[in-house]
Amino acid sequence: MEKQKPWSIPPKWSELSRGGFGGVEPEAGSWPMFFFKKHMFRGMITLYGEPVSLDPVDPYTIDFKGEQLEVVKQTLRNLTPQQIKMAKLYAETTPTEDWAFVINELIEKYDINPPRAARIMGICKAALNDTMIVTWDIKYSTDIARPDQIDPTIQTVIPTPRFPAYPSGHSTMAGCAEVILSHFFPEETVRLTQKANNIAQSRLYAGVHFPIDNEEGLRLGRQIGNHVIKLI
Numbered sequence: 001m002e003k004q005k006p007w008s009i010p011p012k013w014s015e016l017s018r019g020g021f022g023g024v025e026p027e028a029g030s031w032p033m034f035f036f037k038k039h040m041f042r043g044m045i046t047l048y049g050e051p052v053s054l055d056p057v058d059p060y061t062i063d064f065k066g067e068q069l070e071v072v073k074q075t076l077r078n079l080t081p082q083q084i085k086m087a088k089l090y091a092e093t094t095p096t097e098d099w100a101f102v103i104n105e106l107i108e109k110y111d112i113n114p115p116r117a118a119r120i121m122g123i124c125k126a127a128l129n130d131t132m133i134v135t136w137d138i139k140y141s142t143d144i145a146r147p148d149q150i151d152p153t154i155q156t157v158i159p160t161p162r163f164p165a166y167p168s169g170h171s172t173m174a175g176c177a178e179v180i181l182s183h184f185f186p187e188e189t190v191r192l193t194q195k196a197n198n199i200a201q202s203r204l205y206a207g208v209h210f211p212i213d214n215e216e217g218l219r220l221g222r223q224i225g226n227h228v229i230k231l232i
Helices: 012-017 064-077 081-089 095-109 114-142 169-184 186-205 211-231
Strands: 036-039 043-046
Touching (some): 095 114, 114 169, 114 211, 169 211
């Protein structure tokens, strides 16, 4: 399999269309976390030294230039108005803003008392912080290009983000938030799962992610969420 072209070496059109090239917070993958930390020899561990199993698929085994790219192109050719609307909807805010709104909505809906509300909000936001750091670490260490970097003829629905593709940040955040909020609000599990799936799928509709970015992002986020639940 031909090795994927790095995101960090964009074509000239990309530099021009993005108003200059430069990654967003490329060092974020090294920031400290609330629930986990990196160990030189043992990989990811909890703050108590327990091992954390995270197993996203090695992106260098994925056929980005073939099957994955073709799915993106076919999807963009056959977008419905509803899919375009979904792509734009979840691009209007950052994942943290979107899930903060959901957290507040659920706290109000179930009339959660102040101490428990603070606990739910603190755990969710700390977990999302850790999820984003793990995601950024993978993004910049694997340096996977975006669909329209591989094929410049692709017309995305939204501007292509200025950081590597794999895994999808929206998807990892969605997977983590779904798991943790379902733990605190089990009555909302079906709705939360659907929302997480919609957010992940919206990134394919937008043309800025390969399907595997979103699938593995969701899976990774859910793994992180389940580890956090064991710690609280």
